[in-house]
Amino acid sequence: MSSQDLRAVTWTAATEGDGTPSLSLIDQTALPHALERLDVTTVDQLIDAIVRLVVRGAPAIGAAGGYGVALAMAQGEREGWDRARLDAEVARVRAARPTAVNLMVCVDRVAPLIDAGPAAVLAEADAIVREDLEANHAMGAFGADWLQKRIAVSGSGDRPLRILTHCNTGALATAGWGTALGVIRELHGRGRLETVYADETRPLLQGARLTAWELAQEGIPHFVQADGAAAGTILRGEVDAAIVGADRIAANGDTANKVGTVGIALACAYAGIPFMVAAPTTTVDLATATGADIHIELRGEAEILEWAGVRTAPAASRGHNPAFDVTPASLVTALVTERGVLEVGAGETPADGLS
Numbered sequence: 001m002s003s004q005d006l007r008a009v010t011w012t013a014a015t016e017g018d019g020t021p022s023l024s025l026i027d028q029t030a031l032p033h034a035l036e037r038l039d040v041t042t043v044d045q046l047i048d049a050i051v052r053l054v055v056r057g058a059p060a061i062g063a064a065g066g067y068g069v070a071l072a073m074a075q076g077e078r079e080g081w082d083r084a085r086l087d088a089e090v091a092r093v094r095a096a097r098p099t100a101v102n103l104m105v106c107v108d109r110v111a112p113l114i115d116a117g118p119a120a121v122l123a124e125a126d127a128i129v130r131e132d133l134e135a136n137h138a139m140g141a142f143g144a145d146w147l148q149k150r151i152a153v154s155g156s157g158d159r160p161l162r163i164l165t166h167c168n169t170g171a172l173a174t175a176g177w178g179t180a181l182g183v184i185r186e187l188h189g190r191g192r193l194e195t196v197y198a199d200e201t202r203p204l205l206q207g208a209r210l211t212a213w214e215l216a217q218e219g220i221p222h223f224v225q226a227d228g229a230a231a232g233t234i235l236r237g238e239v240d241a242a243i244v245g246a247d248r249i250a251a252n253g254d255t256a257n258k259v260g261t262v263g264i265a266l267a268c269a270y271a272g273i274p275f276m277v278a279a280p281t282t283t284v285d286l287a288t289a290t291g292a293d294i295h296i297e298l299r300g301e302a303e304i305l306e307w308a309g310v311r312t313a314p315a316a317s318r319g320h321n322p323a324f325d326v327t328p329a330s331l332v333t334a335l336v337t338e339r340g341v342l343e344v345g346a347g348e349t350p351a352d353g354l355s
């Protein structure tokens, strides 16, 4: 199967399988070695899958949260929960990870339909998936148009581009196609992509395991490089632009994304090349004024201190493991959403351009 057709999050109705409705997730912890699905039927299983990054990436977590409301309703029906218990379980899904605002946005969009019944809840969760897929294709085209024009204006002509990306923002991280990876796919489809530098993305290797896998499925030329190589590759002039996704974008354009992103933005600013953020408007949180107000998830120390379960740091060492960092708006050359491009670094804020 082409990675374009992957669906990371799908709902299986009670009429299929053993009669219990389930949420089917591509198990992203098993890639690139195995393409397997994990079917979850309970809130505990879903939260565990979100925390362990079986399902990950802001829009995919959002979709899982939307279907999570339907999952909680079905479990509550089986186990005789009262309404207070159901609301509490839905709130647990909403809080499974703190940084990607899509999770909260999607749960808050679907939960008010609980009184209308399971069919209404599922229809809304399906709509979230459909809209995300459409948004990704729209932003792919907007982003590719903007980049091609920008590179041509800089005097380099309309030549194939060398793009650096970080983490995984592809079909696996979304309802399909991808955000930053959607722009990259679009450039490739137009014959305007020379190669991709995919940062490996320590410590959980979403770049090396997932982005490289999606690119390889499509036959898109790419290098996997250590995160520490990114700044040097940019400053040597081997990259035309960096494109990344986002987990939450504040009203002023400050952008939380996978840890390591801000260093890429700084290198791009120093080198004078575009640093593009591609994200759907569901990732823009106008209620959060600046990046200082974004809750950055701190993950367990073992992810840093161990490698494949073997301790690599001295026993006395502590691990510092923020999963995300915040890139100041001034370093974001362009924010591309399904509604178009905002030149955030030049002063166009989400608060003005997307409210």
Ligand code: MRU
Pocket (backbone or CB within 6 Å): 053, 056, 057, 058, 059, 100, 166, 167, 168, 169, 170, 173, 174, 178, 179, 180, 206, 244, 245, 246, 247, 257, 258, 259, 323
């Ligand atoms: O911890 P993860 O893998 O969920 O982090 C994902 C990212 O940081 C992505 O760049 C972001 O969610 C955008 S996905 C389209």
